[in-house]
Amino acid sequence: MKWLQNMIFIINYYLQRAHWLSLDVVVGAMVTHVIASRLPDGHGKVSWVSTALAGIAVFMIYVVDRLLDNRKPDHSPTPRHAFHVKHEGLLIKVLSGLGAVACVLLFWVPAKVLWFGLGLTGLVALYLWFAFKISVTHIAQVFKEPLVALVYTAGIWGPAILTQTTLAWESSVLMALYGLLAFQNLLLFSWFESLELEEGFSLAIAWGTETVSAALNWLLWLIVAGALCVLFFTSYRYCVRAAIVVTVMSACTHWLKRSSATALPDERYRRLGDGIFLITLWLL
Known part of the structure; x- marks a missing residue:
């Protein structure tokens, strides 16, 4: 049975490194973009160029954020950050290559989506510069989770909605629910960090763990209530499935x-929390 143990070790080895590179988050973002494009009936036109750009953007943002974290003098390294330090040279080359690919793909993007993406890119660049300059001060941490949830939702759903000729109310509601889910996920990570931090600062510490715990409960019920509205009032079967998926994802986050x-x-919550977004694969 040693071969089985070796196989499990190899699989776990590569899965761990894929998680450190946030490839699970990238896949979840790309699938969510496809879902947003297919709404409301499941037959909406999917721009695979926009989908690829969404994946590239998410990957680049996460990697750049960690590379900048590693340059902060008061940064406490984690295995994920240590991995980025070890492979920084290769990662910079990968980022450069993906940046070049993204620039080429922009020629196939509609003008309104392009301007939206440039504006969002400017916002992200401004935040990364701001966060790097002020290091891990209280201001950066308090705004991080809400801003990341907002940018993530806008970046994934914005291009899909901008290309739709008519916007169904279900699309707007589900976009809001996925935004709340992203915030619930990030707030949960902050809550876990507050339990294990011996020093430092997080949003959960700023608000208080009890307040954050109550906020997480409210987010769950808001998502469930919104999903029930879609379930009861939509006439699209695909929207029913999407509402069920977002409810299951929120419930898994609560669990x-x-x-x-x-x-x-061993920060299992990060792997499990990021993996929750892979539930969206059911909607492909």
């Missing part, structure tokens, strides 16, 4: 919080 004793060691 992860209730299983903190199991999820906290």
